[in-house]
Amino acid sequence: MKKLFKVLSLMAVLAMLTAVLFGCAQGGEEKKEGGEGAKEGxxxxxxxxxxxxxxxxxxxxxxxxxxxxxxxxxxxxxxxxxxxxxxxxxxxxxxxxxxxxxxxxxxxxxxxxxxxxxxxxxxxxKIGLVVPEYVTINSIEEMNSVKEKFDGKITGIEPGAGIMRATEKAIQDYGLDFKLQDSSSAAMAASLKKAIDNNDWIVVTGWTPHWKFAKWDLKYLEDPKGIYGGEExxxxxxxxxxxxxxxxxxxxxxxxxxxxxxxxxxxxxxxxxxxxxxxxxxxxxxxxxxxxxxxxx
Known part of the structure; x- marks a missing residue:
């Protein structure tokens, strides 16, 4: 009788293991067929x-x-x-x-x-030099006359970007006594925010579309020499x-x-x-x- 009980117990354990294994296989197959990873790209x-x-x-x-x-x-x-x-x-x-x-x-x-x-x-x-609306000049040609207010620098973005090359040309062609400061798009926006919060003067390399024009009152400085080109x-x-x-x-x-x-x-x-x-x-x-x-x- 004990031997029969052991056999029946072993059969029950085997049946349980089979059910678990079958269930896992079924679950895996279901995931494969219906899960996100199963979708054929x-x-x-x-x-x-x-x-x-x-x-x-x-x-x-x-x-x-x-x-x-x-x-x-x-x-x-x-x-x-x-x-x-x-x-x-x-x-x-x-x-x-x-x-x-x-x-x-x-x-x-x-x-x-x-x-x-x-x-x-x-x-x-469009691209160009951008300042807050409260800045009282309106043209790149006027920048040298207020150099101190801008700390003699233009806040740029990544070196090598097209707008940076255009700004280097603008500095040369307009004879600007300004230094172009490399940064990044995010750093430029952060510098712009800090200046506006303090009502300071700042000039940055800017372009539209950009969220900064929706957030703050900004303007492009006029570019009579056409260094930055027209509409793009x-x-x-x-x-x-x-x-x-x-x-x-x-x-x-x-x-x-x-x-x-x-x-x-x-x-x-x-x-x-x-x-x-x-x-x-x-x-x-x-x-x-x-x-x-x-x-x-």
């Missing part, structure tokens, strides 16, 4: 961008639209030179951060025969072969177009504390009609 898209507030906004909106379309998307933040070399060499599938015809002119000239320019995704862009646009550039490799992605990028107010709304949310992805998802949710135009719905 359409492929990977790599987007390069410069870490300007404007381009963080646009790149993450495009990223999240493509993710919603079923693609795996990688975004790579680099400086302008690396971004243009990357798209020229095919390391990136696309960039939506090309400031043309002026700011990125030199970069574009080097790769224009190796890339596809899909045209503007945003129009009405932001273009979408893709690698050759993308149209054939990923026609749906190509069509979406070709149809991607929005207004400065759209971009500034995303930038303001990021500035307010949202992550770039959160701000992009909020904008997409609130502008589904526009997004549907991009994706052909």
């Amino acid at each position: 359409k492929g990977k898209v790599t987007l390069g961008y410069v870490e300007w507030d404007s381009e963080i906004a646009s790149t993450h909106v495009v990223k999240n639209v493509l993710i919603d379309m079923g693609y795996d998307v990688e975004t790579v933040a680099v400086d302008a030179g690396v971004m243009w070399t990357g798209i020229g060499d095919g390391d990136f599938d696309a960039i939506v951060s090309a400031w043309l015809p002026g700011t990125h002119k030199d970069y574009y000239e080097k790769v224009k025969d190796k890339v596809d320019n899909l045209g503007p995704n945003l129009e009405g862009a 646009h932001i273009a979408t550039i893709v690698r050759p072969g993308l149209k054939e490799d990923m026609p749906e992605v190509y069509r979406m990028l070709d149809d991607f177009h929005w207004a400065p107010a759209d971009m500034e709304a995303v930038m303001l949310d990021i500035q307010g504390g949202m992550s770039p992805d959160e701000a992009a998802q909020k904008w997409i949710k609130n502008n589904q009609d526009k997004v549907n135009e991009w994706i052909g719905k």
Whole structure:
């Protein structure tokens, strides 16, 4: 009887182990079929961008639209030179951060025969020297006369950026007795905020669209020599072969177009504390009609 009891107990344990193993197998299979990781992707898209507030906004909106379309998307933040070399060499599938015809002119000239320019995704862009509205001068030509109020410096962004090169030329052509101070887009905005909080004079390298124009009363200094050029646009550039490799992605990028107010709304949310992805998802949710135009719905 004891032997029979042992056999029955062993059979019960084996039955329990079998049930547990079967349940695990079933659970794993369910996760594979229905879980998020199980969704079969359409492929990977790599987007390069410069870490300007404007381009963080646009790149993450495009990223999240493509993710919603079923693609795996990688975004790579680099400086302008690396971004243009990357798209020229095919390391990136696309960039939506090309400031043309002026700011990125030199970069574009080097790769224009190796890339596809899909045209503007945003129009009405501009670069130049920006000051708070309370600053009493209105032209770059007046800067030397009030050099002390500006501490003899122009607060810039990343060295090598197109607007920095234009500012170096402005210093030379206008004979400005000013030093151009390298920093970053974020550091420039922080310096601007500090100066405005204290009602101090400051001149920065600026561009629109940018959230700072929605947050503070600012103005461009007039540029009678035309160093900073006229109105610019932001273009979408893709690698050759993308149209054939990923026609749906190509069509979406070709149809991607929005207004400065759209971009500034995303930038303001990021500035307010949202992550770039959160701000992009909020904008997409609130502008589904526009997004549907991009994706052909």
